[in-house]
Amino acid sequence: MTPNPTLASLGWSDDFDHLLGAAEREALVPARVTGVHRARLATLTANGAAELALPPDLPAGDVAVGDWVLADPDTGRVARLLDRRSRIFRRAAGEEAREQLIVANVDTVFLTTSCTEEFNEARLERYVALAHAGGVPPVFVLTKTDCSDGPEAYVARLRAIGPTIPTVALNARAPDAAEALKPWCGPGQTVAFLGMSGVGKSTLASALTGLDLDTGEISADQMRGRHTTTAREMHQILGGGWLIDTPGMRELRLTDMAEGIDEAFAEISALAGQCRFRDCSHGPEPGCAVQAAVVAGAVDAARVERWKKLRAEDAGHSAQALDRRRKGKALAKRVKAAKRIKGR
Numbered sequence: 001m002t003p004n005p006t007l008a009s010l011g012w013s014d015d016f017d018h019l020l021g022a023a024e025r026e027a028l029v030p031a032r033v034t035g036v037h038r039a040r041l042a043t044l045t046a047n048g049a050a051e052l053a054l055p056p057d058l059p060a061g062d063v064a065v066g067d068w069v070l071a072d073p074d075t076g077r078v079a080r081l082l083d084r085r086s087r088i089f090r091r092a093a094g095e096e097a098r099e100q101l102i103v104a105n106v107d108t109v110f111l112t113t114s115c116t117e118e119f120n121e122a123r124l125e126r127y128v129a130l131a132h133a134g135g136v137p138p139v140f141v142l143t144k145t146d147c148s149d150g151p152e153a154y155v156a157r158l159r160a161i162g163p164t165i166p167t168v169a170l171n172a173r174a175p176d177a178a179e180a181l182k183p184w185c186g187p188g189q190t191v192a193f194l195g196m197s198g199v200g201k202s203t204l205a206s207a208l209t210g211l212d213l214d215t216g217e218i219s220a221d222q223m224r225g226r227h228t229t230t231a232r233e234m235h236q237i238l239g240g241g242w243l244i245d246t247p248g249m250r251e252l253r254l255t256d257m258a259e260g261i262d263e264a265f266a267e268i269s270a271l272a273g274q275c276r277f278r279d280c281s282h283g284p285e286p287g288c289a290v291q292a293a294v295v296a297g298a299v300d301a302a303r304v305e306r307w308k309k310l311r312a313e314d315a316g317h318s319a320q321a322l323d324r325r326r327k328g329k330a331l332a333k334r335v336k337a338a339k340r341i342k343g344r
């Protein structure tokens with residue numbers, strides 16, 4: 001059992017407090033979402049754990065672990081979902097380029113990679129763009145320093161793709177591993193791990209929380225046997241703060257994250273604005289500032305290629321999503337028109 005926490009220790013801050021009207025402040029109770037079920041939310045309030053019913057106009061898919069809601073204590077219902085400060089999302093599985101919310105209100109995302117062949121610049125840049133797109137500050141966590149003769153080379157590669165991103169290099173199995181991540185934890189701070197399977201996320205998460213979070217994949221059998229009310233995806237960190245650990249943080253696709261990509265590749269985006277042609281493809285055309293910088297050795301050619309690939313991928317997904325929205329609107333219009341005719 002989690003002892004009754006204060007709102008601040010749950011991550012509540014003035015940003016959220018300012019969203020409340022006087023009447024809401026009087027009658028409603030802030031609650032942090034720790035689990036999302038079909039029609040109910042598991043939450044934590046200043047008075048402890050609370051199960052809340054979702055109103056008909058708020059589908060469970062619009063709520064994520066980490067969200068703040070206002071609860072009506074008289075009805076046990078969610079009255080309002082509060083605007084989130086940050087979020088991590090991915091492209092929904094399937095044909096459609098719909099954005100799928102994974103977690104909300106995260107203060108730091110630990111982009112975790114290891115000193116092994118798993119290390120991959122393109123994937124890490126994708127994580128960085130995703131973090132920026134959702135407004136979550138990233139931190140690089142480089143594990144398995146004990147498995148490599150030259151962890152410094154990996155640190156240098158991280159510097160090259162994120163010069164301003166803090167980097168922690170460690171052996172996740174060492175007794176002081178959790179201590180190295182504590183600067184981003186503490187009361188009210190919410191963190192999450194992102195990274196490939198096997199890089200040490202569960203090892204670090206267990207060290208931070210004192211829990212055994214190395215459960216691996218949850219089988220369908222286990223799911224059936226599991227009592228949903230006890231399913232928790234937000235864990236208390238020893239010494240303060242919260243770790244969000246959801247099954248959703250697996251394969252990542254991109255959508256509508258042009259700004260995130262610009263920020264992740266800030267040095268290249270800045271150059272792209274100086275090309276002679278506004279619609280420069282940053283290929284062989286004359287006056288391309290990006291290619292000029294490559295030739296001058298100021299930027300890495302491979303990184304430019306990865307940037308172009310990511311932008312193209314994002315443009316494709318975003319165009320698909322836009323098309324889908326347009327089609328949806330057109331359909332709504334037709335339905336409305338049909339109703340008008342019927343009503344006559």
Ligand SMILES: Nc1nc2c(ncn2[C@@H]2O[C@H](COP(=O)(O)OP(=O)(O)O)[C@@H](O)[C@H]2O)c(=O)[nH]1
Nearest residue numbers: 143144170171172173197198199200201202203
């Ligand atoms: N030697 C060493 N092993 C590690 C390190 N981090 C994780 N491991 C091991 O790698 C395996 C996968 O770790 P795990 O935490 O389950 O990775 P996850 O899939 O990202 O959650 C486990 O056997 C860990 O003990 C590290 O820094 N050094």
Ligand SMILES: [Mg+2]
Nearest residue numbers: 201202214216
């Ligand atoms: Mg794991």
Ligand SMILES: [Zn+2]
Nearest residue numbers: 275280282288
């Ligand atoms: Zn150009």
